[in-house]
Amino acid sequence: MTSIQPRRDSGAATAGADLGAMERDIERILLSEEQIRVRIDEVARSVTREYAGRDFTVVSVLKGSCIFASDLIRRIPIPLELAFVAASSYGDGTQSGELHLNFLPSDNEIAGRNLLLVDDILDTGKTMNALKKELLRQGAHEVRTCVFLDKPSRRDVEFDADFRCFEIEDLFVVGYGLDFAGRYRNLPFVGALRREAFERANRS
Ligand code: IMP
Numbered sequence: 001m002t003s004i005q006p007r008r009d010s011g012a013a014t015a016g017a018d019l020g021a022m023e024r025d026i027e028r029i030l031l032s033e034e035q036i037r038v039r040i041d042e043v044a045r046s047v048t049r050e051y052a053g054r055d056f057t058v059v060s061v062l063k064g065s066c067i068f069a070s071d072l073i074r075r076i077p078i079p080l081e082l083a084f085v086a087a088s089s090y091g092d093g094t095q096s097g098e099l100h101l102n103f104l105p106s107d108n109e110i111a112g113r114n115l116l117l118v119d120d121i122l123d124t125g126k127t128m129n130a131l132k133k134e135l136l137r138q139g140a141h142e143v144r145t146c147v148f149l150d151k152p153s154r155r156d157v158e159f160d161a162d163f164r165c166f167e168i169e170d171l172f173v174v175g176y177g178l179d180f181a182g183r184y185r186n187l188p189f190v191g192a193l194r195r196e197a198f199e200r201a202n203r204s
């Protein structure tokens with residue numbers, strides 16, 4: 001049987017070459033594309049069961065959750081709406097800073113609605129805690145939460161997500177939406193950065 005091989009100069013080959021520079025900064029892969037795919041299928045099924053027969057809106061927390069939210073919602077085969085909020089707490093480093101909430105959805109996207117707040121990672125818990133409170137204050141009927149990663153050992157405020165894909169150790173990770181100094185969000189897996197990559201960013 002003949003199989004079709006990608007040509008050397010195809011888009012796929014070029015994309016592989018471009019990823020190389022970033023991949024060299026990764027010390028080890030924590031979650032592969034395949035592990036992520038399998039787990040998101042499971043979580044999407046749980047979310048679907050939770051909201052079957054109920055209107056709901058997925059609120060994706062920018063920027064980090066854009067990849068996770070877009071993969072998740074495409075596996076949820078029931079009607080939903082999509083909204084975005086932007087929260088930033090990290091600046092360019094790896095330490096939690098002051099939290100800023102921007103681009104909250106409009107009043108009619110919040111008031112009386114069932115919201116599923118989706119974020120990339122639950123770390124100190126400050127972002128999700130603040131966002132949930134604010135959305136309820138603005139009249140949401142219900143706010144549930146779904147996170148791609150959870151680092152329970154880092155919590156400053158008590159907070160549990162209703163849905164989560166993976167629990168990880170206390171380690172700064174990048175990829176699949178998560179960044180360091182704005183980069184590495186487009187890696188299709190989750191990995192730990194090499195020390196040299198942190199040091200390079202700190203020097204520049
Ligand atoms: P929290 O408010 O401390 O829970 O932080 C949540 C935000 O911190 C996430 O949305 C990320 O933007 C960022 N963050 C926390 N841990 C990591 C990490 O390991 N890699 C990249 N970003 C992280």
Ligand code: MG
Pocket residue numbers: 062063064065087120
């Ligand atoms: Mg973030």
